[in-house]
Amino acid sequence: MKKKQGLLSLVLSVISCVCILLWPGEVRAQQTTMISAGETIYRLHCLRCHGMAGDGRGPDSSALIVPPTDFHSPESTAKSELDLRAIVIWGLVFSPMHGWWDRLSSEEIREVIGYIRQIAPYQPRI
Numbered sequence: 001m002k003k004k005q006g007l008l009s010l011v012l013s014v015i016s017c018v019c020i021l022l023w024p025g026e027v028r029a030q031q032t033t034m035i036s037a038g039e040t041i042y043r044l045h046c047l048r049c050h051g052m053a054g055d056g057r058g059p060d061s062s063a064l065i066v067p068p069t070d071f072h073s074p075e076s077t078a079k080s081e082l083d084l085r086a087i088v089i090w091g092l093v094f095s096p097m098h099g100w101w102d103r104l105s106s107e108e109i110r111e112v113i114g115y116i117r118q119i120a121p122y123q124p125r126i
Contacts, residue, residue, distance in 0.1 A: 038116075045112070
C-alpha cells in the first residue's frame with residue numbers, strides 16, 4: 001500500500017513539474033509573436049504621431065493642434081486594455097486621433113495594444 005502511495009506521489013510530482021516548466025514557455029512565445037506583429041502595425045499606423053518611443057513626439061506631431069498622447073504619462077498608463085481598445089476603435093472626439101475600426105482587424109488592434117503596453121506598461125491608479 002505504501003509503495004502505491006509513494007509511486008502515486010512521485011507521478012503527480014513529475015506531472016506537476018512538467019506542467020509548470022512547459023506552460024510559461026508557450027505563453028512567452030505567443031506574447032513575443034504578438035508584440036512583434038504589434039510593433040509592425042504601430043510603425044505603419046501610429047509612429048508618425050506618437051513617435052517610436054510612444055512619447056507623443058512623432059514626426060507629424062508638431063503639425064497637430066491637439067498633441068498626440070504620450071503613452072508614458074500617468075493618464076495613459078492608467079488606462080485599461082478596454083479603454084485603449086475603445087480609443088483605437090472609435091478614436092477621440094476633438095482630436096486628430098481617428099478610429100481604426102474600418103482599417104484594422106480585431107486581432108491587429110489587440111496586437112498594437114500589446115505593443116503599446118510593452119513600451120508603456122499598465123500602471124493602475126490606486
